[in-house]
Every structure is written in structure tokens, then in C-alpha cells.
Amino acid sequence: xxxxxxxxxxxxxxxxxxxxxxxxxxxxxxxxxxxxxxxxxxxxxxxxxxxxxxxxxxxxxxxxxxxxxxxxxxxxxxx
Amino acid sequence: xxxxxxxxxxxxxxxxxxxxxxxxxxxxxxxxxxxxxxxxxxxxxxxxxxxxxxxxxxxxxxxxxxxxxxxxxxxxxxxxxxxxxxxxxxxxxxxxxxxxxxxxxxxxxxxxxxxxxxxxxxxxxxxxxxxxxxxxxxxxxxxxxxxxxxxxxxxxxxxxxxxxxxxxxxxxxxxxxxxxxxxxxxxxxxxxxxxxxxxxxxxxxxxxxxxxxxxxxxxxxxxxxxxxxxxxxxxxxxxxxxxxxxxxxxxxxxxxxxxxxxxxxxxxxxxxxxxxxxxxxxxxxxxxxxxxxxxxxxxxxxxxxxxxxxxxxxxxxxxxxxxxxxxxxxxxxxxxxxxxxxxxxxxxxxxxxxxxxxxxxxxxxxxxxxxxxxxxxxxxxxxxxxxxxxxxxxxxxxxxxxxxxxx
Numbered sequence: 001x002x003x004x005x006x007x008x009x010x011x012x013x014x015x016x017x018x019x020x021x022x023x024x025x026x027x028x029x030x031x032x033x034x035x036x037x038x039x040x041x042x043x044x045x046x047x048x049x050x051x052x053x054x055x056x057x058x059x060x061x062x063x064x065x066x067x068x069x070x071x072x073x074x075x076x077x078x079x
Numbered sequence: 080x081x082x083x084x085x086x087x088x089x090x091x092x093x094x095x096x097x098x099x100x101x102x103x104x105x106x107x108x109x110x111x112x113x114x115x116x117x118x119x120x121x122x123x124x125x126x127x128x129x130x131x132x133x134x135x136x137x138x139x140x141x142x143x144x145x146x147x148x149x150x151x152x153x154x155x156x157x158x159x160x161x162x163x164x165x166x167x168x169x170x171x172x173x174x175x176x177x178x179x180x181x182x183x184x185x186x187x188x189x190x191x192x193x194x195x196x197x198x199x200x201x202x203x204x205x206x207x208x209x210x211x212x213x214x215x216x217x218x219x220x221x222x223x224x225x226x227x228x229x230x231x232x233x234x235x236x237x238x239x240x241x242x243x244x245x246x247x248x249x250x251x252x253x254x255x256x257x258x259x260x261x262x263x264x265x266x267x268x269x270x271x272x273x274x275x276x277x278x279x280x281x282x283x284x285x286x287x288x289x290x291x292x293x294x295x296x297x298x299x300x301x302x303x304x305x306x307x308x309x310x311x312x313x314x315x316x317x318x319x320x321x322x323x324x325x326x327x328x329x330x331x332x333x334x335x336x337x338x339x340x341x342x343x344x345x346x347x348x349x350x351x352x353x354x355x356x357x358x359x360x361x362x363x364x365x366x367x368x369x370x371x372x373x374x375x376x377x378x379x380x381x382x383x384x385x386x387x388x389x390x391x392x393x394x395x396x397x398x399x400x401x402x403x404x405x406x407x408x409x410x411x412x413x414x415x416x417x418x419x420x421x422x423x424x425x426x427x428x429x430x431x432x433x434x435x436x437x438x439x440x441x442x443x444x445x446x447x448x449x450x451x452x453x454x455x456x457x458x459x460x461x462x463x464x465x466x467x468x469x470x471x472x473x474x475x476x477x478x479x480x481x482x483x484x485x486x
Contacts (some may be wrong), residue, residue, distance in 0.1 A: 018295060045107045070264075073281070076271075
């Protein structure tokens, strides 16, 4: 399966190779489309391809590293 | 055929044929509707608009719908009320309230859903869907009922009963999700990928969002074809604010008003103010937050249009203000007690924001200022119920007189 997500890195995590490690540790193909890094945070919009199980395990690991994971396009639940 | 030409990526500019997608396949940026403004300019005069229906469909040339019937519940053309009482209290001589409490399902969401449901039906969908904690759920369910479409409304399982009733009464399938806010988001994203439905703020979002432009058009028309000096707008996803601004600028571009020198001011509740925080820090990146506020209609921690809302503030020389939950309640009461308008929590947010801007001098007394009140207070009575204290008397005149004296 393929899924599109946004990773938001706090400043102290920007230097960690989280996306590289996600790819080699969980058998998930990562494909970056847009990104920006500032002095307060960094974000990356990317596509992930792999089995549902690997993607879920990979994203759980990314979250455990202190990186926020959101579906693309912001929150869906509206007022 | 309508005047909407295509969808265009707001980041890389790539164009797509009109279709139910919201993300650019190339760079994953958000898509927006583009129009044939030369064609619109030829037909859309002030007189043409004034001959139109007394609702938002009077602006249909600037909305992304095709020719033919629309889903018309008479949303829009809500009152623009001159607020002299509130203005006197705040030292403002030229203050107006755009009262969107009186839409068919009592919030501005009827504007966006009117457009989304019409586009969905024109594209051949038979089901409308949304995820909501209140206003959007009611509007989607009601429009689906009017359109003869099926509706699925996803809500958090712990939502207040009164809000569940507010959507359920129109006959949709209400799906109560046992999960936290992030989990509901994730589920809806997956549902949208797996079912051929018009999910109003996912696959038809570029069309849906355009409905909010009518809040700009109407104010300009109701002011006698001019844009105000200031607008105060509540921010959740940020979409409403960007579309009000787009509405004024489209009117200028097609020659219906002379100029736009409007300063756009955003207000968020402090417990969910990621866009205000970014503005205060002078950055354009909005860091997502976990919402914690009584203003549930504005509780979007990861706002899709936060960046674009910040751009509008920059372009219009506007400001950003966050107000506390106590101020939200004070704002609701202040509006009700001065102007007789009972708004929901988002109204409390903007009225308290207005008060801060007036007291700080950011808004000058003679400037023409419009505050957007986007939803009805009957929907969020729980937040003010503790402030209600009736005089309790025995059924005798003496008891009544005594109670009056002690008041």
C-alpha cells in the first residue's frame, strides 16, 4: 500500500536521520515531495510504500522518536 | 458550464481537470479552483447580482458549480448588523456584526456545504460524508437530506448528546468512533481513500472551501459595494480567513468594488492557537498542537490552511490574537447583552479578540470594522449555563418585590 503523510520534527530532532532509518529498518520505501527546515522545526511531506503492517510499525517507531505524524492536508475533524 | 476552469496546486502551480481530488499528485500541495475571470467580468455586474436570489447563489458565477440546479437551502445573505451598542462600549463608531447564526443549520458551514453538495451531485456522487464535532455534521446531514443523497457523519464517541442529535435528526448514518481526535482523523482519511464518497473536507475540499468566499462578497455588497477597513475572523483550519480575503480581492479584480485596503485580523482560543503562535514568533511554519479549549468549533490542532492564513495577515497588515476560555464566555455574553445575538464559542472568541484590538488601539474608532459571528449559541449552551441566575420567587407579589430589591 501507499500512504501520504507529513512528519514534523522538533528542532532537536532535525539532525537525526529518521527517514533513512525508517526505510532500512522497516522495509518501507520513502519518497519525499516537499520539505522545509527552520531554526524552530522541520517538516517533510512524503509518500510511504510498503505492506500495511510495515508502514504501521514504521510510523509507530517514527512517533516514538518524538516526530509528529499527520495525514496530509491537516486535520479532517472539523467543528 | 460555469466559470471554474480547473484545479491548480497552490505550491507548484500544476493544473488538473476539475475532479474530486484535493492534493497535487506531483508535490502533494493543496489544490485550489481557478476561474475564467475574463468571462465572469463580462456577465457579473452589480445589477446582475442584485437580480439574483436572496442567498449565496446570487454569486454562483464565482462558485465552482456547473450550470443547472443547485442544492439550495437558502444559505447566505445573512444580516450585516450595525452594532452601535457594542461599538459604544469598545469606543468604535463604525462596527458591524455579520450574523451567520441564522443560516439554515445555524452556522456558516451551510455556505461551504451548499457548494460541496452541489458539486458532489454534479460529479455523480450519491453519498456525502464528513468528520465533525458539531456544525459541519449538521450541515452535511441537512444538505444530504435536501439533495436526496446518503450521508455518513463521523463523530468522536464522547461527543455531547445535544450535538449528536443536531446531526442525527436529518437522517444520516452517524458513526461514533471510539478513539481520540488523532485516531478519528486517521480513520476518516482511510475511509475517504476506500469509499467512493464525496468527503466534503477531503476529496471535494477545493470546491467546498470556495463557499466561504461568499462571506466576503456579501459583506462588500451589504456595505454598499466596498470592502471594510478591518475584519475579525475566527480561525480553525484557516480556510475561512483566506477565503474572505479572496472574496474581497475577486470583487476588486472583476470591478465590483474599487479597492481592498482591509486589514484581516485572526483570533484563536488560547488552548488551540497554533497559527497565532506562529504569527507571534514571526515564522510561517505552523507547529501542530493538541487542542484544549471550550471553543470546540475552532479546535483544529493541525490547521490545513494555517500557512496561507499567515500569508493573508502579512499581505493585509493584519494581526493575530489568542483569547482565554474565560474571555470566550465573556465575549458570548457581551455580544448577547449588547446586540441581542447569541453566538457560539467561536463568537465569544472573535468578540473578545475585537475587545482586545479596540482597547489596544490596533483598530481605530472611525474605521469600518466587521466581525464574523459564524455559529449559533444554542449549540453550545453548556459553556454559559453556569452564568445563568434567574430570580427565584414564591408565587406572591411580596416575594417578587423582595427578590427585586435584593437583585
